Amino acid sequence: MSDTYHDAERRRLLKAMAATGLLAGLEGLLPAYARAGSGAERHLAGAAQVAGGKPRSVTQDFYIRREGIGIAGGHAPSAITVNHSIPGPLLELWEGHEARLRVHNLMDESTSIHWHGILLPFQMDGVPGVAFPGIAPGDSFEARFPVRQHGTYWYHSHTGFQEQIGQTGPMVIHPAEPDPIKFDRDYVVMLNDWTFEEPGRVLAQLKKMNGYYNFSKRTMEDLVEDVARSGWAKTLKDREAWGGMRMNPRGIADVTSHTYTYLMNGLHPEANWTALFRPGERVRLRVINGSSMSYFNFRIPGLPLTVVSTDGQAVEPVETDEFQIGVAETYDVVVEPRADTAYTLMAESMDRSGYARGTLAPRMGMAAAVPELRAQPQRTLVDMGMKRDMLTMGPGKKPNTRLEGDSVAIKEAAGPVVAQHGPDRHGAGNATIAKVQRNRLGERGTGLEDVEHRVLTYSQLRNIEAMTDKREPTHTVEVHLTGNMSSYMWSFDGVEYSDSEVIDFPYGERVRLIMVNDTMMEHPIHLHGMFMELENGQGEYLPKKHTISVRAGSRVSLLISAVEPGRWAFHCHFLYHFERGMFRVVRVSNLPGADNA
Structure with a gap:
């Protein structure tokens, strides 16, 4: 069928969705924590511990199905549900007790569930081809392990594109000791991106034309404005540079709201998911980015946010007004609304083509104003891995072309240059290199450089406990x-997964992992099975991360204690980058060539 037909179908579906205020047809598939009025009656089970509830071992079954979505007019796109819901049900576990998680595949295709950020035997990790073969149609798999941590996490399929069409869910692990974070109410805020397109078609469009979903390109009007501001010479150099690199300075996201609808706890923005409070209460929000390709900027206009945890690991409280959350990251924040009024939970996509939205309110039915989408950010020389006096304009072009165009201006707040790139350009699998590599941990997220309020940075994160491994x-x-956007190839070191070799971490050793982003976009990089301690200048109190957003043109350094034997996935958490080769296996072993210890 033609692209015009598919686009017309999508517009019809979105129109139906807008008419109901829900992701059309999914109202009956919402989990309990997302249903209307649930905020009034239900807290997380862990809150009951104060009233005498007891920690316990947990056995939970997950039934994976393909289900049609009923749309007026007969269209029935397919979704993957977990226990008949999208997102999946909330999984609550208790530190120090056993988890017994049974996954039943009721589909006619293989599936899996990865328990994201969880410390467990690698055979239980849920990655087909790495940890186990996958769960065949009609079969079941049991992940059984002692729970060794607490905090906010999530789970998702690690098979094909199943994560994109519904197979995700939140996970909360309650601490063995009394929670040091004091709160009166406790809510999950799960963010997803949803498309009615078949995900394989989305990838096919990206391979055919990498900017297929990006309609925010520079126009003749922009050209006129740039010439008026910077003159013809500088403007033409700017255009020639971006053209030589086959890049669009407004290429902030590969996939945008042209096909995506952004959801909060499974609900379209117009459905207005609502969390209730009484003025003066402390409300804990567990924000989980369970999307496939979308970064979000999260804020609550009129309320400061106190960040108390990231990726399930407690940090010293940081008061801020907004934070950027990469794909697969989690942040816990505490807010203290004192007025008898409603507040908007605003999760704006980083490219600012759309948003997910909910409400924090004293009563159901209340709503606050939804902020206008802000102007789309642009890529800069810093994202290119350049300085003002250098620019490589693409294959065959001469370096050191001077460029002063506004669209590639270096922000005063750009982090310091900490290294220079070597001669290796990483072959045909890579289009650009970061000639200069910066420490960007102290920078605000893309598009938040100039906002007038406070914005969280990685450099502010400080673990509440000193590192136990100080070697x-x-x-x-x-x-x-x-990466090479022209052919939509993504990789580590220019080598796709199918041609790659295992990365060895010697068992028991202290490892420094350095990542250099030679591409011109952020990548959320996830290491399974172990936490990474981010070297952000906090001495012995380095924050622990299971997923780190590596900014364009940056160099990050992380410390890892290689004490979890086995084969572990290491990959970009952008689903379509992962599928196109940005994936490796890390082997932790003291036996060369072995798959486990």
């Missing part, structure tokens, strides 16, 4: 994040 690293691994 100097004995093993260093440097990995470059690489």
